[in-house]
Amino acid sequence: MIYTVTLNPAIDYVVSLDAFHPGEVNRSASDYKEAGGKGINVSRVLDRFDVSTTALGFIGGFTGKYITDYLTDMNIEHDFVSLQQDTRINVKLKAAGEESEVNGVSPTIDEEAYQTFIAKLEQLKEGDIVVLAGSLPSSLPSDTYKEIVAMLKQKGVMTILDTSGTPLTEALKASPAFVKPNHHELAELFDTEVKNDADVVTLAKRLHEEQQIDHVLISMAKDGAIYVGTGGVMKLSAPQGTAVNSVGAGDSAVAGFIYGWQSLENAEAAAKYAVASGSATAFSKTLCTKEEVEALLPTVSIEHI
Numbered sequence: 001m002i003y004t005v006t007l008n009p010a011i012d013y014v015v016s017l018d019a020f021h022p023g024e025v026n027r028s029a030s031d032y033k034e035a036g037g038k039g040i041n042v043s044r045v046l047d048r049f050d051v052s053t054t055a056l057g058f059i060g061g062f063t064g065k066y067i068t069d070y071l072t073d074m075n076i077e078h079d080f081v082s083l084q085q086d087t088r089i090n091v092k093l094k095a096a097g098e099e100s101e102v103n104g105v106s107p108t109i110d111e112e113a114y115q116t117f118i119a120k121l122e123q124l125k126e127g128d129i130v131v132l133a134g135s136l137p138s139s140l141p142s143d144t145y146k147e148i149v150a151m152l153k154q155k156g157v158m159t160i161l162d163t164s165g166t167p168l169t170e171a172l173k174a175s176p177a178f179v180k181p182n183h184h185e186l187a188e189l190f191d192t193e194v195k196n197d198a199d200v201v202t203l204a205k206r207l208h209e210e211q212q213i214d215h216v217l218i219s220m221a222k223d224g225a226i227y228v229g230t231g232g233v234m235k236l237s238a239p240q241g242t243a244v245n246s247v248g249a250g251d252s253a254v255a256g257f258i259y260g261w262q263s264l265e266n267a268e269a270a271a272k273y274a275v276a277s278g279s280a281t282a283f284s285k286t287l288c289t290k291e292e293v294e295a296l297l298p299t300v301s302i303e304h305i
């Protein structure tokens, strides 16, 4: 069974305007809401690939109810721990060809809620897959993902991690099986600059070899991705197209990798599916569909390096 963990979910409130004028009353040309947060997005994309998941994490208040209702309507299983405080709302602003984001403040996770969540993870079994994705609520310590990865690995559960900053640095010490930082997050991780593909490969190799991470996929937006892992070292080009909405492109890449890995057990095919999925989401208003991904697959080229 695949589980996604979103410790800090959100309603994504996506607002489009022709132009944004700070300090003035602005009116949306269009807007919509979606259940968001990185793990939830992975569940939503896998659902579109006909792969079942259960979404875990913390949810609270009327915003939390919106998210659980949304997932229930889509027939996506979920088993969140309930909180009193509201789940956050993240504002995604699209104006004059630019995307800006204001991500909200997380509710507080108290010890009782955290232990209830851990008890759910304790039930998982060898062969299960867990995707841990997104920021940590500020009330949780920065080594939370590290502790969870270590605990799950002891049970023979495959762990996949997509986060950034100190929680990522810490969690790498527990060697999750698959990580997908983007190239900015990779540079931040090593406190250095990433100027070209060679720099990306050098740092990704360090993650694979020194931190013993089986699959490292560094996403690079319109420049595709670089994979370093048990499947070798390769650069994947991104399909060309007009970016409409990049929110969730990275999560779609994670879902695409899992789908490719599960169905083909081949890292090259999985990385290719990841890039096609990320691009299909970038080119559409919301998350990609399987048809959109498969239409783009033949346009992803791979160079072994």
Ligand SMILES: Nc1ncnc2c1ncn2[C@@H]1O[C@H](COP(=O)(O)OP(=O)(O)OP(=O)(O)O)[C@@H](O)[C@H]1O
Pocket: 181, 182, 183, 218, 219, 220, 221, 222, 223, 224, 225, 238, 239, 240, 241, 243, 246, 247, 248, 249, 250, 251, 253, 274, 275, 276, 277, 278, 279, 280, 282
């Ligand atoms: N403008 C674009 N054109 C083509 N493909 C894109 C574009 N932006 C993103 N992608 C695709 O999506 C994948 C993931 O994108 P990106 O590197 O931006 O991830 P991310 O930073 O984790 O994204 P986000 O946080 O917005 O979800 C890329 O590897 C690429 O395949």
Ligand SMILES: O=P(O)(O)OC[C@@]1(O)O[C@H](CO)[C@@H](O)[C@@H]1O
Pocket: 008, 010, 011, 012, 035, 036, 037, 038, 041, 090, 103, 133, 134, 135, 136, 247, 248, 249, 250, 251
């Ligand atoms: O604040 P975090 O947890 O880092 O990111 C949250 C978020 O920006 O990530 C998703 C897109 O990847 C959105 O659905 C959501 O709003």
